[in-house]
Amino acid sequence: MAVLCACGTGGGNLGRPSCFPVFDVTKKAILVEYYKPDGTINGVELASLTAGKLDQTYLDARIKDVNGKTRWYSTPELKNITDERAEDITETFEDTSSVFIQEGARTFTGLIVKGDPVLLGNLQKWRCLTIGVFFIDKAGNLIGKQNREGFLDPILLQDESFSASLIKGTDTAKQKDSISFIISQLENDADLRMIEAGEITANLISAGGLVDVNAGTPANVSTTGFDVQLNTPFGGVTSPIPAEGLGLADFEVFNNTTSSSVTIASVTESTVTEGLYTFVFSATQNAADELIVTNPAVGPLTKNFDLAKFTVTIP
């Protein structure tokens, strides 16, 4: 970012307090859509923190947000971080002197150990979005930028700079996903700020992202219920990892034919087949009705699962 010269006020003071915090090495990144659907920046409104602390309730509301457009997407732990600016761009004259034109671009790279093609696919979905990023450092600080009063905002990435790739394992190295991106030229390192770990009561450093859940073909469908197998996309093609531990509050059913919500009377997780759930409705649905099953409309989600909506047609 071009820095305006302070011609009218003189240079900035160069003193420092005797003791002050600095950023530690990055351990995780939190990807966000930079703009919320209403057009405002998807930042942390400091006034919304309880007693100035970023607590678990706040963190859950962001990481388990039912609205994917405002959700925080925390990466697994990152290794071998590089986060450096390229050399300044200068103009050099015939007498070999040079003048500063602009800072070089800041490029970030990191590795996700045991990264796999499923995670890679989800990372690739970010490529065409307008992305912002917060960093979590080793000390547990949440790092963003502050150039808007009352907010810690995500750092804007350069459009189309986000890249992810799979690094296959070798005789001496584990399989990994790598991510890289470039910080927008509109950003200024001098705006970087943090919420210090001491002001964060949430378990930020161990916060993980949500896991996708996909439904199989509903079975035993009747006017009062159905069975469905819920799996994550992880695992083998014949041995997917099931989504276990879901309950009544993790689902919502909407009758798309009658445009009305369907009250779920009960949800039962099979004790025999992991991830197999039986749904029962309290009111009988009509033949040929199309039901849509989704995450609950009101968040935050109670588990670390994000259910892809699926339909059930009443026979």
Add this chain to the structure above:
Amino acid sequence: MEDLNLKQIIKIGNTEFNKNSFEGMTKDEFKKLYKGKLTIDLDEAWKQLKPNTRIKKPKSKKSQD
């Protein structure tokens, strides 16, 4: 959309029930709805979902005038 809270949810075995969804339902209707769907004792489940909530009226004391 119904916003469930923990007070409405009763867990019996591996099943989470929405307690509110059984209002107005008889025991026979409940047993018919769940016939063949659950391995738990339906009579026991019904007891938990539809406890006897009738409040006993306090006995009126005769005036001691």
